Each structure stands twice: as C-alpha cells, then as structure tokens.
Amino acid sequence: MAFDTEPKRDFKVVGRRVARPDGIDKVTGRALYGADMSAPGMLMGAILRSPHAHAEIVSIDVTAAVALDGVKAVVTGADFADAMDAATADVRDNCLARGKVLYDGHAVAAVAAASGAIARAALDLIKVEYRVLPSVTDVDLAMRADAPVVQAGRAVEVVPVGLSENVTDHCEFGHGDPEAGFAAADLVIDRSFTTAATHQGYIEPHACLASMGPDGKADLWCTTQGQWAVRTACSAILGMRASQLRVTASEIGGGFGGKTTVFIEPVALALSRKAGRPVKIVMSRTEVFRATGPTVASSIDVKIGMTKEGRITAGTATLRYTGGAFPCGTVAMGAQAAFAAYDLAAVRTFGWNALTNRPKEAAYRAPGAPQAIYAVESVVDELCQKLALDPLEVRLLNAAREGTRSSYGPTFEAIGLEATLEAAKAHPHYAAPLAAGQGRGLSCGFWFNFGGNTSVSLTINTDGTVGITEGNPDIGGSRAAISQMAAEELGIPYEQVRTVIADTSSLGHNDVTDGSRVTFAVGLAVIKAARDAIAKMCARVARIWGIDPEAVEWVDGAARPTGPNAGTFPPMTLAEIAALSFKTGGPIAGHHESNADGAGVSFGVHLVDVEVDRETGATKVLRYTVFQDAGKAVQPDYVEGQMQGGAVQGIGWALNEEYIHDAEGHLLNPGFLDYRVPVASDLPPIEAVILEIPNPGHPYGVRGVGETPIVPPLAAIANAVSRAAGVRLTALPMSPPRVLKALTAQG
C-alpha cells in the first residue's frame, strides 16, 4: 500500500485545519491528566531520595516509618522481582535503588499513607546508612582510567579492553578514506564541542494511581506515552502476569520522549500491593528534574575538510555521550545522524557512551541527533565563514539526495532536503538585511522516523457515525489526524468520527508514541481498518442487491454497482448500510494490526536571526523560520505546532537550559526558576513553512514530523550567535555568562 501504487486522489478531509477534538476539554479543565484520577480509600505515596550522587546503601531501617500513625505501607527495592532482562532491571533499579545509589535524587524507599503530609513525614523517619563514594558527572572525566566507577561490568563486547569501566558502548559508522579527503581539502577545521544535559520540560509532572486487589489483579492510571510499555515494564518489575495489569493512559501534558519509560508506576503498584488500597503518587517539579530523564550530555570532536568551492572532501566526528548512571545506546543514533544531510565520499563517526552519576537518560525528541548535528553544522558554518562562501549554497552543493549513500550506510530513497534548502533560499528571510550586532544562522536537521507495532479497531455505528479505538496517547494531535484519515477513506464528514485511546485490556499492542510514528503508523492502520470495514459493507450490499461482491465499489461514502453485469441500483450510503446492519449479519467493524515499516526519513532547515548584547552576553532571538518536509500534512495546524515547538525547545537548549551539578554531584537547579526554559516573551513569532513531498511508504504520502524540528535549532542559533558575536561558540548552552566570557577573551 505504498504511495506510488495508490490512485491519485483529491483530498477532501486530509489537509484541512479541522477543530481539535480535545480543545474544549483542555481549555475548560475537563480533560483528566495523570494527577486527576482518584479512588475510594486512596492513599498518597511519597518517595525518599538519595542526598548523595554516589553511595553504597549499607542499611535501610523503616521501623519508625511503619510505626507512624497513618502509614499503611513502606517499600524498597527488595519489594521488586529479581529475574528480568538487563534493560528492564536497569529500569527497576532506577525506580528504587538496589545496593548503591547512583545519582543525587535516586529513589531509595517509598511510603503510602493516609495523606501526603503523613507520607512525607514518614520519609523523615526512614534511616538509611550510606557509605559515600567518589562521584563523576562529566563525560570526559568519566572516561578516564582513574575515574570513579559508577557500575562495573556493564560494557558490551564491542568496547575495547583497558578503558574505564564506565565506558559501556562503542560504535563506528561511515565509508571512504577520510585522511585522503582531508588531504584534498583547501581548508580543514577540527573543533571540540560540549552540550549540557537538558530536560524535556513537559509541563505535567509524572503522576499515577495504582490499585491492586488481594487476587493480584491491578489497574494503573498514569500519564505516559505508551500504556503497553508501562504494562510490560511494571508486570516484569512486580512479577505479575501482563494480563492481570490493566494500564490506562491519562490525557498527557507533554512527554517529548520523557514519558516512554516508568519511574513511579512500579512503586505505586508495590505500595498498593502491600497496603491493599489504591495509591497515588504525584511527582513534584524538583523530583521531575532530579530523577526523571534528561537527555544525554555530550563532548564531541568534529573535523571537516572543504575545497575553496565549498565541496566537503571528508568529515569525521567522535561523540562521547553520557546517558547517566545506566548503559545508554543513544550515541549510536547521534553517530548515524551526524553527517546524514551530506553526500560525502569519505565520512567516519565514532561513538562512545560512558556512565556518570547523573539521572538515567530518557529519550528526548530525535534522541542523540541534535547534539551531533550541532557540532557538525557549526564546523560547516565556520568553514563557510573562513572561505567566504554562502552557507546555504554550500549545503545545496553537498546535500544528500535520492541515490546518495548515506553517512550511516543505506542509500536514500526520495528525500526532501534539497527542496527544503531551496525553499529557505527563496524565502524573504534569507535575504533580509541585518543590523550591526546581529547574526544569521542556518542549520540542516535530520531524523530517521519509525513505524512500529500498531493495532486499530474501527466500528460502524448504526446511526452512520464511526468510532475508532487506537492505543497511542495523543501528544501532538493524533486524534484529529486519525479521524481525518478515517473520514477521508470512508468518504464521510470528519465530524462523524470520534477517536478514543484504549487501555491495555481493550486493544492489541501498540508501541509507545515515539519516533514520530503515530500519524504515520496509526494512520496507515486506520486506513487499512477502514478498507476492511468498506469490504464488509460492500459484501453486505452485494447480498442486498443479489450481485457478486466484486460488482460493488465504494465511492464518496457509498456503495455503488460497478461493471457491466452489476445491474442498476441507487447508491447505498454508509449510514443506510449501518442502519440495516443488524438485519444483514450484525455489527460492522474493521480492524488492522501490523508492525509498520516505511516511515521514511525526514529533513528540515532552520533559519534564525539573533542579536547579542555585548555588555551582558544575552542573546535575543529576532526572527525564526522553520522549513520541513512533512510529507502530506494531514492537519497543518498540528504540523506547524510541531515545527514551532521543536524550534522553541531547541532555542532553550541552545541558550539557557542545562543541568548544573556541584563538585559532589548534587543537582543545583532542579526547578524552572533556575533551569530556564523559553517563555513567550523570549520568542519572536516562529514561521513554519511546510513542504509536502510525499512519503513513498504511505498511501497518503504521510511522513512523521515530531522529532526533526528539534534537531537544527542548536546549530542554527550557535551559528547566528557566533556570527553576531564575532567569535565561535563551542559550548551549549550559550548562556549570557558563557557568551560574555567568549567576548571578553576575544578582547
């Protein structure tokens, strides 16, 4: 069911800016988020967290806490199951530590009590004896042979022997002979960069309500990007059968990858199991910062050679990422993405992951790509500056195209990078004049996009309306987009369709909402489910008319006779067929289950103008334009929202956001006052330019759009600031003190 095998169609519903199905609920407060769920007899849970970045747990004495009036249960890591795969065991040990605490804020024990105040008071009565160990939070220091060892024995087989035990993973990608390429260059620049760990910054803290009965059956309501992933993790960690745990996803107040795993959910279940009562846990903002996933921190070396004409002759990059205190594979995606925008004869990337005493990394939009592409695009920009070349023309000259062997191996199918660059070149923004003290930056961005496991059920209601049950929490407008694609396929108005999100006991498995997959993969599944329902409706009509099913076709929401022997019958609409369904064989539904592939990679280009205050080092973003190949934009408002949101998060990452630790590994800024995300007054209007280059792997040409927009902003802003300041900035965030220091050093 590829795009190029589909008949050409003029979309009637897809592409329209339809009303948000969740709009009224969200602006009136009717929408139920993670913390909104309550149950009779409910207890409140609270979690004791480590004050040390690295320490051995010598003992935990909960006697006094258990004795406190109103306390109903206390749990530690010993209350979780033992046997599970290594990745799930890491998730388990992140939820409640075993043996050692590995970062400041690592959970150690939890209490369920009649009120939150009692639970918090009980935490003070838990006596934990620690043996404090040396800690390390810097990735370069962690890779040194003399670094404190965060966890021993975690390196996979590809890591060479003799390195620090903190080094857990290594990867290498590329082709050609970089040294020969550098020798052919007119200019070679070799630079080192660092990026800070940043948090996804979702506005809704983690929250859940768990209720387990004495028979072991349990229900869990939580804010998550994937209820099946929650069920899989929690049932393993609790030692339960998956069928006995039903997980319901609440409305979600942002995730951006950070809610693709569990933190408090197994803890709430363990407390409920022990107390025999429902238990609710709601994280504070401080807990969210201290103990849920930031992205990786990185240290990166990039070397690129270029001719005087702007042709890149070779590129290499060495990426050192830390995903915190547990093994992390994000560096492999950074190493593959680093040079993806370029058609290169010689390219090589090397990736290393090292353990540090930081919170366990959780995915953040396009995990690993923004850091790597920031470093590469910064060096490309500096080469353009030094060779007096137009940075956009250089990118066009070197752009990956259909047929290019990508830097990570596969040959590209049809891709939209060149068209995106041409759109940027033709846009008035690129030619607009700049004043003194201002700079313009440009960067390409790339992300792989995924499909994944998806189940959809579509019911034809007897009044001619349609219900869709799907399993992915709606983060970016998927309920609207899925309803649109169903309406398009069935030939009925959008308003006739309602899409709801199922719990884990009501539908087949669905992968988490990640990888920019939902509009692509769930959309694909809903189209197939609609075609399944259409086939059944045509069969019913064929029996009513007394002709072969093959002699009935579906056109504009109605069954019609087709072919020379079909006879003459008036069309039967979906509503007419639905009204007769009980008489013609019973309810009508369509469904589809698959592991979708063919998501198609995505490219974007960002243009930004900034002004740097040379007295304070503060940067003001003046103008921002995003260009992205979105494939077919099903609901353009949401596509633009994704593009604008990615730009805003990238602006924060580039200019202000960072995890700041002291020498002992304590996190110093676990709150929005000291961890500064952009607010509306920091931002100019962000213009989104959508390019609709059909994805050949989807019947409507749909491509994922959610992650690519966070990739280019880091480099685009760094290039703009560097040009405005007259000095190359090589560390993120480019906070005012850091820019001022660079300006002062410049003299």
Add this chain to the structure above:
Amino acid sequence: MVAVTLWGSLRPFADGQTVVEVEARTFKEVLDRLAEAYPGLRPQIERGVSMALDGKIYREAWFAEIRPESEVVLMPYMTGG
C-alpha cells in the same frame, strides 16, 4: 547470496570485514546466518538490530523479503522520543 554491510564497530567480530555475504531471503535468515557464521555478532543481534533494505529501515520484520540484488545494511536497534 546477499551482501550485508555491517557498522564499523562490528568489524572485529566478522573477521575484519564490513561487508559479508550470507545466503538469505528474509530479514530473519540474514540474522540467523550472520550469527552462525560470526558467533561474535550474536550478542549484538540478541540485544536488537535494525536493518535497512534498499533504503527502508525495518526494526523487527523477520519476514521482510530480501532479493539477491537488495542493498542490506545492518543498523543498531533504533528508538525515538
């Protein structure tokens, strides 16, 4: 025979090669033959891999068909945010 391109850090486990040939018609057969011919690759395969077939990335599609002329590139298992 199908030519399978490995990523660079797997080279030491495939007799120093980054392109190896196996007899396979599906994604799963590629993995099985690789693990048989180069046992050092088995841990990585068991942890999870993706595979690009003619430019399209597959994550767990055992029965994805491979033709002798297909471009087959082994990749780490991919996740998103």
